[in-house]
Amino acid sequence: MTSTATLYPSLTEWNGKNGLPRFEQVRDEDFAGAFDAALKAHDAEINEIAESAEEPSFANTIIALEIAGDALSRVSALFWNKAGAHTNPAIQALERDIAPKMSRHYSKISMNEALFKRVDTLWEKRDTLGLTGEELRVLERHWKGFVRSGAKLAKDHQERLAAINEELAGLGAKFGQNVLADEKSWKLLLSSDEELAGIPGFLRDAMQGAAREHGEDGKFAVTLSRSIIEPFLTFSERRDLREQAFKAWVARGENGGETDNRDTVKRTLELRDEKAKLLGYANFAAYKLDNTMAKTPEAVNGLLTQVWNKAVARAGEEEAELAEVIADEGKNHDVMPWDWRHYAEKLRAKKFSFSEAELKPYLQLEKIIEACFDVAHRLFGIKAIELKDVTAYHPDVRTFEIRDEKGDLVAMFLADFFARPSKRSGAWMSSFQSQHKLPMKNGTTGELPIIYNVCNFAKPSEGKPALLSLDDARTLFHEFGHALHGMLSNVTYPSVSGTGVSRDFVELPSQLYEHWLTVPEILEKYALHYETGAPMPKALLDKVLAAQTFNAGFNTIEFTSSALVDMAFHTCDAVTDPMAVQAEVLASLDMPKSIVMRHATPHFQHVFSGDGYSAGYYSYMWSEVLDADAFAAFEETGNPFNADMARKLKDNIYSVGGSIDPEETYKAFRGKMPSPDAMLEKRGLV
Numbered sequence: 001m002t003s004t005a006t007l008y009p010s011l012t013e014w015n016g017k018n019g020l021p022r023f024e025q026v027r028d029e030d031f032a033g034a035f036d037a038a039l040k041a042h043d044a045e046i047n048e049i050a051e052s053a054e055e056p057s058f059a060n061t062i063i064a065l066e067i068a069g070d071a072l073s074r075v076s077a078l079f080w081n082k083a084g085a086h087t088n089p090a091i092q093a094l095e096r097d098i099a100p101k102m103s104r105h106y107s108k109i110s111m112n113e114a115l116f117k118r119v120d121t122l123w124e125k126r127d128t129l130g131l132t133g134e135e136l137r138v139l140e141r142h143w144k145g146f147v148r149s150g151a152k153l154a155k156d157h158q159e160r161l162a163a164i165n166e167e168l169a170g171l172g173a174k175f176g177q178n179v180l181a182d183e184k185s186w187k188l189l190l191s192s193d194e195e196l197a198g199i200p201g202f203l204r205d206a207m208q209g210a211a212r213e214h215g216e217d218g219k220f221a222v223t224l225s226r227s228i229i230e231p232f233l234t235f236s237e238r239r240d241l242r243e244q245a246f247k248a249w250v251a252r253g254e255n256g257g258e259t260d261n262r263d264t265v266k267r268t269l270e271l272r273d274e275k276a277k278l279l280g281y282a283n284f285a286a287y288k289l290d291n292t293m294a295k296t297p298e299a300v301n302g303l304l305t306q307v308w309n310k311a312v313a314r315a316g317e318e319e320a321e322l323a324e325v326i327a328d329e330g331k332n333h334d335v336m337p338w339d340w341r342h343y344a345e346k347l348r349a350k351k352f353s354f355s356e357a358e359l360k361p362y363l364q365l366e367k368i369i370e371a372c373f374d375v376a377h378r379l380f381g382i383k384a385i386e387l388k389d390v391t392a393y394h395p396d397v398r399t400f401e402i403r404d405e406k407g408d409l410v411a412m413f414l415a416d417f418f419a420r421p422s423k424r425s426g427a428w429m430s431s432f433q434s435q436h437k438l439p440m441k442n443g444t445t446g447e448l449p450i451i452y453n454v455c456n457f458a459k460p461s462e463g464k465p466a467l468l469s470l471d472d473a474r475t476l477f478h479e480f481g482h483a484l485h486g487m488l489s490n491v492t493y494p495s496v497s498g499t500g501v502s503r504d505f506v507e508l509p510s511q512l513y514e515h516w517l518t519v520p521e522i523l524e525k526y527a528l529h530y531e532t533g534a535p536m537p538k539a540l541l542d543k544v545l546a547a548q549t550f551n552a553g554f555n556t557i558e559f560t561s562s563a564l565v566d567m568a569f570h571t572c573d574a575v576t577d578p579m580a581v582q583a584e585v586l587a588s589l590d591m592p593k594s595i596v597m598r599h600a601t602p603h604f605q606h607v608f609s610g611d612g613y614s615a616g617y618y619s620y621m622w623s624e625v626l627d628a629d630a631f632a633a634f635e636e637t638g639n640p641f642n643a644d645m646a647r648k649l650k651d652n653i654y655s656v657g658g659s660i661d662p663e664e665t666y667k668a669f670r671g672k673m674p675s676p677d678a679m680l681e682k683r684g685l686v
Contacts, residue, residue, distance in 0.1 A: 110149030176609035198237035206458030253602030315553030411487035429482035481513025507623035549684025629674030
């Protein structure tokens, strides 16, 4: 049989610098054939394991499963990277075909009776196999994966489950493409000084660059990229234009026609509920939470409700203050969602004597990248070295070697910072290759992690530096925290490598890393004015730190309302009208009319563009309870870079992946599990 590598070497034989793919040789037209060949090869490997005449052993069953499908993993990694970060109509068409095809493929594996019998046999006698702790976790992950995928169901139920999964995969791809289409198709072109009233220079530059991308030289474009729409809503003095832009932003996925996501959401929820009940769970939330730290919807809603009540009280106080600012300007309108950011910025300037526009010249992208790497060096001893002669998947993408104290290569890191029409919104970390130590069929032993971060910062005009908001800078640190989780991984088995942990633990390394951005000695060193090179004045730095909990009610309401709606969708018996459910939940919460959900249902990609965060959006806050407590461990020593705590953090959190139960590994680091108190204090809600 001709191998996938022989047919499509550019997709499967990664022989670029330090094992990188040769991105310049990757051709869109090769993906369809490569997927077909790789799926066929994986099928053959699975059948060989399942039909082996040997007695099942950990080596011939579990390890064999861990290293099977290498070609498919490589083709998939390249394809899904392109689908998210640099797509086009050909890739989108293939995505709609590949998503259900992959679902069919994995359903077939999970319902392979002979294969499950081998795994089940090992699970039943696991206590006699002499397995290490990591091996037991890997065996458990495989066994639970089969059971949760229907291995114990009757044949007709298995077939129905496979059909559900296939349809859900297609719906998820469609949902994400619809949101991207709405984002790409909308722009608000401005040109006069009157239309640009209040817009600071850095935002004018970004809007001019965006207009140029849309073929409108000499104009200024408001787009639905968060790095433009949010500062526009913050600084524009034109209330009518803010309202127009805001309504377009929150209407993504809800505009009627082919890109409307409401029916897609309805069908998705129907299928998820049916799937959960087929597998013996009361609802989809119970199914998703079964293997998390939270365990139950009741535990999740308990945390969210506790936080909600405090946030509503704080938001009421904040809104009253904003109303005073509006009245002081001689206006008499209510605080509406398109007003909040604008007047909050004015209130912050009044309270703390600084504005975002004053802060931004000190937050150069290049310097924040340096700060990110410096923190990693101080905590974990690693060093980033940029490679200028490597071609990545887009000209904007930068490539780095990550080396340890001895100079040994531990990971490759790719960084893709700027927004573009071919990239979906948001920010994320993913991997082309995960770290592990197993011998591979190609004769190599283990693999180096190849990790990438994707962001959507506004690209500056030619020759000008990219300037970030404080939120942008936090996003960069957040995603690099995820990247470190992948790059510092030191496990044997691929399935528990890096971010292969429970959903409500995966945000701990990323959210924790954010804390080091605002450590004074980091800001003092890297927050340098882009024109003068002068450090941020201490008075401004002190104000920034003092204002960290400003607008806490608004920020918490935005997030928590989205998380509560997510949980409501996935604990309901039947959702006939998702938008009605969203409205009912918000009404029951007495949602302030001046604030909207951070992610309204028709563009809630965390939950509906795939099911990664379905019944799981809460996990950011669950992890926040952990990250606030974890950073407090450093604060208690009086040194944010305490070497002993940093070693414990690396050894127990960043390097162990999913090889240890998250509760155990957190206790090994901290000595105890946390209460929400540190998180509430960090948010300014106590």
